[in-house]
Every structure is written in C-alpha cells, then in structure tokens.
Amino acid sequence: MHRMTSTQARHTRRAVLQAAVEAGAACAQLGSLDPGEWFREDGEGIGVWRTRSRELLRVCKGCPVLNACQELALRDGDGDQSSDELVRGGMTGQQLARSRARQTKRLAAAVAADQDTEWRELVDLTVQLHREAIKNPDKAGGQRRQAMAQAAQNTRVRELAAQVRQIRSARRTRTGWGVAA
Numbered sequence: 001m002h003r004m005t006s007t008q009a010r011h012t013r014r015a016v017l018q019a020a021v022e023a024g025a026a027c028a029q030l031g032s033l034d035p036g037e038w039f040r041e042d043g044e045g046i047g048v049w050r051t052r053s054r055e056l057l058r059v060c061k062g063c064p065v066l067n068a069c070q071e072l073a074l075r076d077g078d079g080d081q082s083s084d085e086l087v088r089g090g091m092t093g094q095q096l097a098r099s100r101a102r103q104t105k106r107l108a109a110a111v112a113a114d115q116d117t118e119w120r121e122l123v124d125l126t127v128q129l130h131r132e133a134i135k136n137p138d139k140a141g142g143q144r145r146q147a148m149a150q151a152a153q154n155t156r157v158r159e160l161a162a163q164v165r166q167i168r169s170a171r172r173t174r175t176g177w178g179v180a181a
C-alpha cells in the first residue's frame with residue numbers, strides 16, 4: 001500500500017481542510033444565513049454586532065468541521081487585532097489574530113506548503129490546458145459526432161483556462177499585484 005510521506009501530507013493539507021469545510025460547514029447548511037452575515041455590516045452598531053456574533057459563534061460551536069475551518073481561517077490571515085468585524089471557525093476576528101500571533105512560525109510553514117501545492121496545481125493545469133488546446137479532434141464517426149467532440153473539447157479548454165485564471169489571480173492578489181496584473 002502506498003503511504004504518503006509527511007512532506008506530501010503537509011502539501012495536501014489545505015485541500016483536505018477545504019474539502020472537509022465544503023462538505024460539512026454548518027453555516028452553509030443554514031439556509032437563513034448567507035456568507036455576508038458572518039461579517040459586521042457597514043454602520044452596524046457594536047452592540048447589535050456583538051449580539052449577532054454571539055449567535056454565529058454558537059453555530060460554529062456545533063459545527064462538525066470547526067477545527068478545519070479555524071485552521072483555514074488562520075492560514076488565510078483572517079481577522080485583525082484592532083477591529084471586531086467577523087466570525088469564522090468559532091472565533092471572532094480579534095481572537096483569530098491573537099491565535100495567529102501565538103503560532104506565527106507554524107503558520108508560516110503551513111502557508112508556504114499551501115502555496116507550493118498551489119504552484120504545482122497551476123503547472124499541472126497549464127500543461128493539461130496546452131495538451132487539450134492542441135489536441136486534434138477525432139475525425140471518425142461522421143459530422144455530428146465530430147461536432148460533439150469539438151464542443152466537448154472547447155468546453156474542457158474553457159474550464160481549464162478558468163481554473164488557471166482563478167489560481168493566477170489569487171496568487172497575484174496575495175503578492176500585491178492586483179487581479180488584472
């Protein structure tokens with residue numbers, strides 16, 4: 001049986017965390033709570049927000065993927081010591097910022113591993129995109145079948161290009177280049 005090395009495990013950790021949150025997030029399953037509700041609104045009084053954030057923290061407390069969500073929030077750099085404006089992973093933004101400050105070294109290594117993983121994914125997708133774009137459509141099977149094969153190829157190329165664009169934009173935004181750079 002193939003066993004994953006600890007380095008490989010570190011490099012796939014973010015995808016595992018993300019998949020867990022997507023599959024089990026309590027907040028996503030509560031139809032009445034949209035993602036915007038997890039942030040303090042512009043002009044929302046602190047008293048109203050604190051009452052609301054206590055309710056959000058209560059939802060997190062019962063969430064089956066609390067630990068995964070909290071780890072992602074820490075890796076994403078969510079929260080700020082100086083402003084009380086969000087709840088994620090069972091913590092307020094200020095609690096997340098304090099927790100991150102206590103484990104800077106571990107999180108820096110985790111984020112570096114996440115970004116390496118992302119880079120490899122980008123390279124793989126770019127190779128797949130190139131292969132798909134230059135592939136000759138199958139000439140067998142008549143015009144209708146060829147047209148269908150061509151349409152499927154075009155769809156695949158568009159999907160791969162969108163994935164590549166999304167990853168590139170995220171990397172550029174993180175490094176301060178802006179989405180359009």
Ligand code: SF4
Nearest residue numbers: 025027060063069089
């Ligand atoms: S821990 Fe809270 S914010 Fe995270 S997925 Fe669960 S309910 Fe949503």
